Amino acid sequence: FYEDTVRVTSVIPSVGASSGGVTVMAVGGPFSESEQLRCRIGENVGSATFISVDTLMCVTPMQSVGVTRLSVSLNGQDYSEAVAFEYVRSHVVEGVEPSFGPLSGGTFVSVHGEHFDRRVEYVCRFGEADVASEYVSDSLVRCLSPMAGEGQVVLLGVRALGHPDAPGVVSFEYREGVSVSGVLPSRLLSKSGSKFYVSGGPFESTSVF
Numbered sequence: 279f280y281e282d283t284v285r286v287t288s289v290i291p292s293v294g295a296s297s298g299g300v301t302v303m304a305v306g307g308p309f310s311e312s313e314q315l316r317c318r319i320g321e322n323v324g325s326a327t328f329i330s331v332d333t334l335m336c337v338t339p340m341q342s343v344g345v346t347r348l349s350v351s352l353n354g355q356d357y358s359e360a361v362a363f364e365y366v367r368s369h370v371v372e373g374v375e376p377s378f379g380p381l382s383g384g385t386f387v388s389v390h391g392e393h394f395d396r397r398v399e400y401v402c403r404f405g406e407a408d409v410a411s412e413y414v415s416d417s418l419v420r421c422l423s424p425m426a427g428e429g430q431v432v433l434l435g436v437r438a439l440g441h442p443d444a445p446g447v448v449s450f451e452y453r454e455g456v457s458v459s460g461v462l463p464s465r466l467l468s469k470s471g472s473k474f475y476v477s478g479g480p481f482e483s484t485s486v487f
């Protein structure tokens with residue numbers, strides 16, 4: 279017996295990278311636990327995982343960029359009506375600015391790359407730590423560096439939510455923070471263009487201050 283009223287009302291997220299491997303939730307129902315649960319995306323059929331009476335979990339296969347259809351089956355043969363799922367180009371990370379920050383974290387980091395999509399939720403991955411990111415454009419996302427326990431160089435990547443991997447990584451270095459103990463002179467005329475000296479440290483030669 280097959281319940282022909284099973285349906286999918288939405289898929290979360292509704293977009294994913296063409297490289298596949300994105301975990302998506304098919305929302306609708308009513309679903310029931312079975313070894314015959316299937317998810318069909320385009321012409322590709324794979325196993326589905328029962329989460330609840332109204333949610334199944336599917337993993338997207340690799341597919342070309344464009345809009346396709348997603349449907350589910352309780353018995354491996356009869357499928358629900360399909361909903362749209364869109365494949366987009368996989369993003370690429372090319373650089374980071376600044377490339378270092380203090381152990382205490384809190385550095386606003388700009389990650390430059392290609393093919394970021396405003397409909398995709400991204401997280402920045404510093405080593406093994408994931409933090410929220412802000413989409414700025416198709417070539418830029420920003421995030422705040424987390425704390426680190428010791429000075430180290432970590433791999434920094436941008437991971438799409440639902441995807442286990444962060445394609446393309448760059449290096450981000452954690453360093454001891456600097457402190458300021460004094461400024462000489464302590465007063466300057468406004469718009470004077472005068473030099474002043476900052477004492478403290480540790481400082482190093484860099485173009486970023």
